[in-house]
Amino acid sequence: MYVERPFAGLACAWQRSTTRPVTGRVVPDGCTDIMWSTSGRLFVAGPDTGAHLSSGEPGTLYGVRFGPGAGPAAFGVPGHALRDQRVPLAELWGPTAALEDELAAADDPCAVLAEAALRRLRATPPDPxxxxxxxxxxxxxxxxxxxxxxxxxxxxxxxxxxxxxxxxxxxxxxxxxxxxxxxxxxxxxxxxxxxxxxxxxxxxxxxxxxxxxxxxxxxxxxx
CATH class of the missing domain: 1.10.10.60 (Homeodomain-like)
Incomplete structure (x- = not known):
């Protein structure tokens, strides 16, 4: 099951839940996402140029999506450095243990991800x-x-x-x-x-x- 919802300042927040291993096809949309899974992975999906086949374990994957042109500013790297990449968030933001603890304890992990993303955007706005x-x-x-x-x-x-x-x-x-x-x-x-x-x-x-x-x-x- 995949569900999106609006979140002010971002393209959307979303979550995908499954009870069995699945393979999904992610296609280019010009956006970047931060994702956290209930298995403990916290990572960034960069802008894609082609289909990306992703393997999902049972559980829930939470994400927030930056609109085109916004994400790289929040990550502090040029967009082409993230193109077609899946990168641990800690490689871009430094230690993320506190954020991971907050996510694990949250009733709404998407809101936690969104607030962290928006703080970064306020500190480093996108190219006007x-x-x-x-x-x-x-x-x-x-x-x-x-x-x-x-x-x-x-x-x-x-x-x-x-x-x-x-x-x-x-x-x-x-x-x-x-x-x-x-x-x-x-x-x-x-x-x-x-x-x-x-x-x-x-x-x-x-x-x-x-x-x-x-x-x-x-x-x-x-x-």
Whole structure:
């Protein structure tokens, strides 16, 4: 069972519970997460460029998700250093024993993770250009986006790598894919999904999903 809930200042908080070992498919969404399991693991999932198959033990996994461009600032490293990585939180924040004790005793571990994440964001805010890049990247070419933001193309690429883990072109690809998957999960016909998210046609959407998720769209969204 997987459940998400909103949490102010973050993309969401979530938890996944299982009574048996499972293998899950995590696909790119431009985000980073902090996760804590009832088995005691506390780690960070960086921004992915392709499908990540994760093995889950019985129990509950709690997580908080940073929106695109926010997480790396909280971890104190550029986004590309976390790309396609799963890293113990202690490697980024230093000793986490006190946080782990608080999580183990909490009625709501997601709230504990969220408050820790938000404290870090207040101390080290994201690049102020990140939100503008996310807003503009679906509709602007790289050169135009750089010009609109008062940067050179090279500066835009460097700041995008640091904030998101991707350059602007890959970021656009990932965010478009994530939006398409979200629409498909809500029951929008695949041809309409392709049109609404800017793919050339349904075949283009299908190719992108296979490349980024490793499986067809119908299989990806199957409950």
């Amino acid at each position: 250009a990140a939100a503008a890049i996310v807003a503009a990247v679906p509709t602007s070419g790289v050169a135009r986006l750089a010009d609109d933001l008062g940067m050179s193309v090279r500066q835009l690429h460097r700041r995008s790598l640091a904030a998101f883990g991707y350059g602007p072109k890959v970021l656009h690809r990932v965010l478009r894919f994530d939006r398409a998957v979200g629409l498909a999960r809500r029951g929008v016909p695949f041809a309409d999904v392709a049109h609404r998210t800017g793919y050339a046609d349904q075949a283009h959407l299908s190719r992108e999903v296979r490349e980024l998720a490793g499986v067809p769209l119908g299989q990806l969204i199957r409950p």
